[in-house]
Amino acid sequence: MSALAGLIAAAGFDDGLPVVLATVDAAGIMSVAVAGTWPSGRPVTPDDRFYGASLAKQLTGAAAALLVRGRLDADAPLSAYLEGLPEWGERVTARQLAHHIAGLPEAGIAEAAVGGDWTEAAVTEYLGRRVALSYPPGTEHRYSNLGYILLARLVTKLSGKPFAEFVADSLCGGDAGIGFASEVAGFPQAAGFSSLPLTQGDGGLWTTAGSFARWLATQNRDPLHIADIVEAPGRLSDGTVVDYGWGLGLRRYRGKRLLIHGGSWSGATAKALRCPALGIAAVVLTAGGDMREVVGLADAALERVTPLPPPP
Numbered sequence: 001m002s003a004l005a006g007l008i009a010a011a012g013f014d015d016g017l018p019v020v021l022a023t024v025d026a027a028g029i030m031s032v033a034v035a036g037t038w039p040s041g042r043p044v045t046p047d048d049r050f051y052g053a054s055l056a057k058q059l060t061g062a063a064a065a066l067l068v069r070g071r072l073d074a075d076a077p078l079s080a081y082l083e084g085l086p087e088w089g090e091r092v093t094a095r096q097l098a099h100h101i102a103g104l105p106e107a108g109i110a111e112a113a114v115g116g117d118w119t120e121a122a123v124t125e126y127l128g129r130r131v132a133l134s135y136p137p138g139t140e141h142r143y144s145n146l147g148y149i150l151l152a153r154l155v156t157k158l159s160g161k162p163f164a165e166f167v168a169d170s171l172c173g174g175d176a177g178i179g180f181a182s183e184v185a186g187f188p189q190a191a192g193f194s195s196l197p198l199t200q201g202d203g204g205l206w207t208t209a210g211s212f213a214r215w216l217a218t219q220n221r222d223p224l225h226i227a228d229i230v231e232a233p234g235r236l237s238d239g240t241v242v243d244y245g246w247g248l249g250l251r252r253y254r255g256k257r258l259l260i261h262g263g264s265w266s267g268a269t270a271k272a273l274r275c276p277a278l279g280i281a282a283v284v285l286t287a288g289g290d291m292r293e294v295v296g297l298a299d300a301a302l303e304r305v306t307p308l309p310p311p312p
Contacts, residue, residue, distance in 0.1 A: 021297060026280055046208060053265045054261060062230055077092065082153060095234075102144065110146050145203070147202075149201045270285045
């Protein structure tokens with residue numbers, strides 16, 4: 001049994017749960033381990049694409065950050081770019097969306113109000129009800145999926161390309177193992193969803209663990225020159241610092257910045273970690289594992305690839 005497979009076995013997941021773990025060490029070497037079987041009885045393979053849930057937000061944040069270098073004023077009102085929003089479109093900005101401080105209904109509220117499959121059309125209809133803000137923009141930090149759907153729509157509007165195409169062309173380097181998908185029936189994991197996640201930006205990402213680990217390792221090197229945007233913390237109007245960047249939770253690990261994100265949907269749980277200063281990364285994708293076990297596995301994997309300190 002490989003070291004990573006041993007970590008999966010020790011994590012405490014239910015027998016047979018589809019799980020995949022990928023790491024990248026400081027030398028850039030990737031390792032991948034899988035466990036479990038799909039409902040059809042087929043064993044999980046490293047080539048299987050899992051639902052990344054809210055891990056998608058870091059790609060959305062990166063896509064929007066690319067446009068800040070050109071066509072997007074992050075502090076302009078959304079109404080300067082998008083039509084058909086409620087009146088708060090004249091007060092909310094892209095930067096506020098990115099940091100989850102825009103005042104939009106938090107995660108769970110909009111989804112419950114929509115019911116059924118979470119689709120672009122359902123979100124548009126929901127916003128068309130002239131949904132009110134939950135709090136004045138910039139005064140609180142509350143995680144909202146709606147904000148990242150709107151960021152994806154900004155990317156589409158300003159790039160002139162469908163969001164999934166822009167991400168594939170500008171961020172993923174032609175990697176066929178990662179991307180946003182609107183047709184999900186071909187993914188074995190989708191059969192276990194009680195409702196389908198079909199929006200893009202907040203979710204909608206389907207990826208192999210290896211492809212996502214490559215994405216993490218690439219972003220550690222910052223070839224797009226957007227780290228100063230996506231890694232900057234949010235700030236409320238009273239000066240309070242928010243430990244969330246553009247699709248990235250901001251933490252510390254052994255004195256270095258650690259960039260994290262988790263995600264979940266009915267039938268999917270995921271966690272990703274990367275430390276640019278150490279050049280390491282880890283991602284766990286499961287078909288609905290307990291979040292505590294997923295986080296524990298991701299933490300253990302990161303420890304596994306952390307470079308040893310130099311001898312005294």
